[in-house]
Amino acid sequence: MTSASANASKNTLTGSIKVGDTIPPFQREGTLQHWNRYAGVNYEFAGHHMDDEIGRHEGFPSAIGMAPLILAYLHGMLRNWGGEDARVVKVAMELRRPFLRGRTLIASGKVSGTREEDGELLVDLEVWADDDQGTRLVGGTAVMALAL
């Protein structure tokens, strides 16, 4: 995408956002292929992220995904929606249930407010991630800044 087309899409987005809008979900499978890549960049090698047996030993049904990876997925969802010139201002998440290996995480968001500040449109959102069985894994809030 060129800068011009980025601006065009950005302006289209800022002009159309309203409270209650949902943003495109960000979906990722919970596999060791995914988690080990993240382990490699974030130095997260706890056994319960890599080995079902260790996960079970600790009381979980399987290996479990990393909380910072879920936080990164929420950031990814926001960036995919906002485009390359947007920036993530804030993400707060409360952990509720583990992301189990074999499940699929589906991150979602809904606009809860907008305001202009310092040349940017700040968009408040409710954000959450469920698994493919409908279990809420995390809930939280976010703020995204879109250039005006």
Place this chain on the structure above:
Amino acid sequence: MIPGKDGSLPRDFRHNAEKGEAMSDTYITPEMRAAVGREYRWFTSYPIDASDIRRWAIAVYYPEQAPPQYWDEEQARKTRWGGMVAPEEFNPFAWMSAEPRASLGVEAARPWPELYLGVTPPETRANILAGLEVEHTKVRMRPGDVIRSATTLAGYRERQGRMGLMLFTTSEERWTNQHGELVRTGRMTLIRYR
């Protein structure tokens, strides 16, 4: 080993709580209370490399291709940022910090602040991450940047829950770059219980 990062309680601990084991009145000692507000940990990163950013983005977006502004310098120059920047959640301290030379593997096993503050930690056997909050300024992390983090014990609170008396410990983190500009602040809340 007790889960430390993923927010759910191991079966064994649920069972113990259901048995109604005796709980203390408080975990928070005067020594712990006096430590609130103190900085207890800091790191200085090695200079961020463009390939650190590429690898981070590839891992986070896998199996989709990462957005080109994280791996294509030419594309990155066309964005509002005028060059390659790291995804906001990028961690420049992974694997090893320049100062002190400690790995995050050691960190993850001992995440509570008392150990750094010379304060006796409460006797708990479970430690889980309850929440993460990050706030990013307009200052982005770029290749060549050196990031310094400083972590402060923000406070303690307690609450009775299904697991009995639970201790909530919140720490706050500030990241600045080599120019002294604030890049990011964060809050992490850990729950501990017997």
